[in-house]
Amino acid sequence: MSNKQVTSEAGNKVTSKKQRTRERIMDAAWQLFQEHGFAATSTRDIAKHAQVANGTLFTHFENKDDLLRQLMLMHIDKVIAEAKREDTFEQPKLKMRHYALHLYRFYLAHTEFSKSLLQGLVWQGAFFSAQMEAFKKLLFDGTRQYDEVRAAAMMDCYFMTLIEGLNSEHPDVSNLVRRLSAKIALL
Missing domain, CATH: 1.10.357 (Tetracycline Repressor; domain 2)
Known part of the structure; x- marks a missing residue:
């Protein structure tokens, strides 16, 4: 297997993990927004529900x-x-x-x-x-x-x-x- 293929496979895993994390955040946010409302839901609530660090949420989204x-x-x-x-x-x-x-x-x-x-x-x-x-x-x-x-x-x-x-x-x-x-x- 060439270095290019290894890099490509590793890149896909990273992208896949990033995508899964983004989807977890989005799922958690949608659920909390529906349950508690947009204004009453904090980014900390979303991060906790998605089981990610608060900073991780901000690597995917600018703000709430x-x-x-x-x-x-x-x-x-x-x-x-x-x-x-x-x-x-x-x-x-x-x-x-x-x-x-x-x-x-x-x-x-x-x-x-x-x-x-x-x-x-x-x-x-x-x-x-x-x-x-x-x-x-x-x-x-x-x-x-x-x-x-x-x-x-x-x-x-x-x-x-x-x-x-x-x-x-x-x-x-x-x-x-x-x-x-x-x-x-x-x-």
Whole structure:
């Protein structure tokens, strides 16, 4: 076996161990955030629950907000992947309605986290730009031409409707999707 192969195998073990540690931290954080809330959960609580040193947590995540953003993005990606398996729509407006149903359901089930994520989206748009661009292109998948202006307007409608829902006393996914549909019908 060459030195290059040994190094490569050792590198994979390190990466694998680092990945497992990162996943343990993320699993612990998600569980504690759900049980105790984001604000009431400290990084020390997360590190203890994940059975890692507090400093180890900070080698993987900048801070607790960064950890929450990464968790939310991971879960949103899963929701989008699930919705994509059921996506049979060709028109961007119908695709938006389809994906919004899945995503709004997730956001409303995790209101506190969703509000934190949206605050970050407003002030740290670059962090989310790749995911937003991919989602806009997904809406136009199967159509002949991507329309950036229309996609951006649809995203504005989507987020404004989500903000309304997250601030509602009695949020309802079906009502949100109907409101979104009425808005994008005007485009």
